[in-house]
Amino acid sequence: MKIYFMSLSSGSSGNCYYLGTDEHAILIDAGIPVKQIKGYLKDAGIPFEKIMAVFVTHDHADHIKALGNLGEKCAVPVYATRETHEGINNNYCMTEKLSSSVHYVEKEVPFQFNEFLITPFEVPHDGTDNVGYRIEVDGRVFCFVTDLGHITETVSKYILQANYLIMEANYDEDMLRMGNYPQFLKDRITSPRGHLSNKTTAKFLAENMGPDLKNIWLCHLSGENNHPEIAYKTVEFELRSVGIIPGKDVQLTALKRTTPSELYVFEN
Numbered sequence: 012m013k014i015y016f017m018s019l020s021s022g023s024s025g026n027c028y029y030l031g032t033d034e035h036a037i038l039i040d041a042g043i044p045v046k047q048i049k050g051y052l053k054d055a056g057i058p059f060e061k062i063m064a065v066f067v068t069h070d071h072a073d074h075i076k077a078l079g080n081l082g083e084k085c086a087v088p089v090y091a092t093r094e095t096h097e098g099i100n101n102n103y104c105m106t107e108k109l110s111s112s113v114h115y116v117e118k119e120v121p122f123q124f125n126e127f128l129i130t131p132f133e134v135p136h137d138g139t140d141n142v143g144y145r146i147e148v149d150g151r152v153f154c155f156v157t158d159l160g161h162i163t164e165t166v167s168k169y170i171l172q173a174n175y176l177i178m179e180a181n182y183d184e185d186m187l188r189m190g191n192y193p194q195f196l197k198d199r200i201t202s203p204r205g206h207l208s209n210k211t212t213a214k215f216l217a218e219n220m221g222p223d224l225k226n227i228w229l230c231h232l233s234g235e236n237n238h239p240e241i242a243y244k245t246v247e248f249e250l251r252s253v254g255i256i257p258g259k260d261v262q263l264t265a266l267k268r269t270t271p272s273e274l275y276v277f278e279n
Contacts, residue, residue, distance in 0.1 A: 012032055012033075012126070012148070012149040012278065012279070013032065013033055013276055013277070013278045014030070014031070014032060014148050014149065014151060014276070014277045014278070015029070015030070015031045015032070015036070015057070015274055015275065015276055015277075016028070016029065016030050016031075016153070016175065016274075016275045016277070017029040017051075017055060017271060017272055017273070017274045017275065018177075018228065018230065018266045018267075018271060018272040019043065019047070019048060019051045019052075019271050020042065020043045020047075020268070020269060020270075020271070021230045021231055021232070021266040021267065021268060022073075022231055022232055022233070022234060022268030022269065023073055023231070023233060023234060023268075024073060024234065024268060024269060025042040025043035025073050025076065025269070026040045026042045026043075026073055026074050026157065026230075026231065027039070027040050027041050027042055027043050027048060027077075028040065028155065028177065028230075029052065029057070030127070030146060030148070030153060031057070031061055032126050032148065032149075034061075034125070034126065035061060035063045035125040035126060035127075036057070036061040036062050036063065037062065037063060037064050037065070037066060037124070037127060037146075038062055038064075038065045038066070038081075039065075039066050039068065039144060039155050040065070040066075040067060040068055040074040040075070040157075041065050041067075041074070041075065041076070041077040041078050041081055042072065042073040042074045042075060042076050042077065043076065043077060044076070044077055044080075045077045045080045045081055045084075045085065048077060048081075051271045054271075055271070055274045056274075057274075059085075062087055063087075063088070063124070063125055064087060064088040064089070064090055064114070064124065065078065065081055065082070065087055065088070065089050065090065066090045066091070066116070066129065066131075066144055067089060067090065067091035067095055067099070068134075068141065068142055068143065068144070068155070068157060068158060069095060069098075069136060069138030069139065069140065069141040069142070069158060070091075070095050070098030070099045070101075070102055070138050070139045070140070071102075071138050071158070072102060072103070072104040074158075075099050075102060075104065075105065076104050078099060078105065078109060078112075079105050079106060079107025079108065079109065080107060081112075082107075082109045082111075082112030082113075083107050083108075083109065083110065083111065083112055084107070086111075086112065087112065088112055088114050089109055089112045089113060089114060090114045090115070090116050091114075091115070091116060091140075091142075092115065092116055092117070092118065092131065092140045092142060093115050093140075094139050094140035095138070095139055095140045095141075095142075096109065096113055096115065097139065098138065098139030098140065101139075116129070116131045116142070117131070118131050118132055118133050118142060119131070119132055119133075119165075126148055126149065127146050127147070127148055128146070128147040128148075129144060129145070129146050130144070130145040130146075130147075130169070131143070131144055132144075132145065132165055132166070132168075132169050133163070133165050133166075134156060134158070134159040134163070134165075134166055135159055135160050135161055135163060135166075135203060135204050136158045136159050136160060136204055136205070137160075137199070137202075137204040137205065138158070141158065141159070143155055143156040143157070143159070143166060143169060145169045145172060145173075149279070150279075151174050151175065151277065151279075152172050152173050152174050152175070153173065153174070153175045153176075153177070154169050154170055154172065154173035154175070154176050154177070154178075155177045156169070156170060156176075156177070156178050156179060157177065157178070157179045157230050157231045158179060158206065158231060159179060159206070159207060160202055160203040160204040160205040160206060160207070161203045161207075161211075162207070162211070162215055167215075167219065170215075170219070171219060171221055173221075173223075173224060174223055174224060174225050174226075175224075175225060175226045175228075175277070176224060176226065176227050176228070177228045177230050177266075178207075178212055178216075178227065178228070178229065178230065179206060179207045179212065179229075179230055179231045180207060180208070180209045180212040180213075180229040180230070180231075180232060180237070180242040180245070180246065180265070181200070181206035181207055181208065181209075181231050181232065181233050181236075181237065182200060182206060182208050182209065182233045182236040182237050183208070183209050183236060183237050183238070183241050183242070183245070184208050184209070184210055186235075186236040186237060186241075187200060187201070187208075187233075187236040190235060190236055191235075192235065192236070200236075206231070206233075209229075209237065209241065209242045209245035209246065210245060210249075212229065212246060213245045213246040213248070213249035213250070214249055216246060216249065216250065217249040217250050217252060217253045217255070218253075220250070220253070220255055220260075220261070224261055225261065225262060226261065226262045226263075226264070226275070227246070227261060227262070227263050227264070228264045228265075228266050228272075229242045229243065229246060229263070229264065229265040229266060230266050232265065232266070232268055234268055239265035239266075239267065240265070242265045243263065243264075243265040246263060247263060250263070
């Protein structure tokens with residue numbers, strides 16, 4: 012079975028990821044306009060009609076902006092925890108509220124959705140409720156961990172199961188400290204319910220790299236306090252310090268914030 016992955020957008024201005032097979036596909040978050048989603052998929056040769064559902068990590072605007080149109084106008088089911096769904100419909104960006112498209116997930120309760128075995132799990136962030144996703148397809152495991160202030164035992168457990176890991180590297184610590192953000196915002200970002208720095212992500216990966224991890228995509232990079240090259244170099248340095256060579260032992264990519272990645276195709 013072929014598996015397809017693409018980041019449509021990754022960052023504070025909007026997040027949306029595509030995961031599919033030849034038969035069906037899902038989105039993780041939908042924080043960019045439906046028109047953009049359709050356009051990016053069309054450019055990659057993917058029919059929009061393959062999208063069977065959206066799975067939502069949390070209720071911040073940059074992850075949910077398109078849910079009203081996707082759920083109610085395009086009839087795409089929207090899956091999230093009960094608390095997250097409440098937060099979604101209370102969010103200022105939701106001019107089209109969700110009703111008929113609402114579906115619930117429970118943390119650490121796996122369920123089968125077409126070819127995808129999906130397990131949501133708790134992550135620490137300051138949304139109404141927050142999850143990452145472990146998604147198994149044909150024996151291969153994708154793990155999405157975005158928007159989290161620190162790596163808990165639960166988060167670590169699921170990361171270590173991944174063959175393909177989409178993980179936050181939000182900010183460079185020096186850029187944030189010396190930047191123009193007000194102090195309250197800097198404190199929010201660096202809090203245990205904020206975001207992961209390049210260095211935190213890099214050190215965790217260097218200390219916990221499993222033999223079955225094939226690809227790492229660094230996601231949700233800040234536009235003000237990070238740069239793809241800085242995020243990549245920070246993680247590369249830590250990996251090399253323990254003898255792991257990106258490009259040889261594992262594939263490492265820093266995702267772009269406002270443009271799609273290539274369409275990755277994986278098969279056994």
